[in-house]
Amino acid sequence: MMSRSIVMGLVLIIGLGIGSSVPAATSWWYDTNRAGSVLNSTNSEPASTMADTAKVVFHFGLKQGVLSVIEGAPGTSGRVIVTGLNVQAWPKEMLDIAPQVEFYSLDEVQSFIDTVNEPLWRE
DSSP states (O other): OOOHHHHHHHHHHHHHHHHHHHHHHHHHHHHHTSOOSOGGGSOOHHHHHHHHHSOOOEEEEEETTEEEEEESSTTSOOOEEEEEEEOTTSOHHHHHHGGGOOBSSHHHHHHHHHHHTSGGGGO
16 A cells, blocks of 8 residues: 555645646637737837837738738838738627727737737627
């Protein structure tokens, strides 16, 4: 028979393993179903440097269900900052207004994306 301390140690090790792997797996699963924080994973340094020196605006471009962040006022073509944001889960109302909104920083763009990805809008 195993001693009581060995059994408790095994239970503790198994519990810690499950306790650390389940949150990691669920956060990965959650991130695969939403656009998430894509602006933080791209090289947005040149755009933010330009935003500091001059008044730079950004807007969304929507083409075949793929959203892009474009430098310039809505309706103009400009440098594409980020592309490939999957917006199929976004509500139609948000998709309708997204290309018309003007943003003054990439933080505002990220905030809009985070707001649309809130579960409240999907009800």
